[in-house]
Amino acid sequence: MSDGTLGVAPIHIVGAGGLGREVFDALFQNGVTAADVVFADDHLAAGEVHGAVVRRLADTVGGSYVVAVADPAGRRRLRRRMESMGSTPMAVVHPRAVIAHDVVVWPGCVVLANAFISTGVRLEPHTQVHSNATVGHDTIVHEYTTVLPGANLAGNVVLERDVTVGSNACVLSGVHVGAGTFIGAGAVATKTHPAGRLLTRVPAR
């Protein structure tokens, strides 16, 4: 695993919504306490979440950060913002995720509880694999792509950057999904799909 899994305090979780709290839990299960965590969220600033302070983005400085926002475009924008404040990206991996020994988890990645990531997988920086999702052998997940809860990627899949795979969706073996495509919940992607599409149903179209 890369050094991206080791954060420097304060650890900023960018986004204090549901995903932010899930990321907090993954950190907590790794032994990180609320004292080391700052949530960065302009809408919820001045409050507290799980005992950790919530600040406006403009009031964060240094330390490390992870963006807890599932939307790839939002994640990209917030990454730039945090790095302009001198914060460095870190990865967050829930201790009960299963990750093959040869997989590198790069800074900015989030891997939640019960995710399974098989051998030969390439997870690029700022990708997310949510709870109960599986990523089959030799699959490539490009930057900013999100795999939502319970989705299944078979072996040798390629997801280009900024793809979202919805809950319980399935991408069959060897399928290539173009940049920015959104696969709706429960859809089954059976063949190569071009960039920038919204796909639903079985088979996905």
Ligand SMILES: CC(C)(COP(=O)(O)OP(=O)(O)OC[C@H]1O[C@@H](n2cnc3c(N)ncnc32)[C@H](O)[C@@H]1OP(=O)(O)O)[C@@H](O)C(=O)NCCC(=O)NCCS
């Ligand atoms: C596909 C998706 C992006 C469409 O969102 P949207 O554009 O806001 O669409 P709407 O909710 O307005 O629905 C439009 C129509 O598509 C249908 N629809 C929506 N999502 C669908 C899906 N995944 N599969 C099949 N049909 C779907 C709706 O029932 C509706 O049908 P109707 O016109 O006959 O009533 C969204 O529904 C989806 O699947 N998102 C993934 C969410 C997810 O996995 N979240 C996990 C978070 S933990």
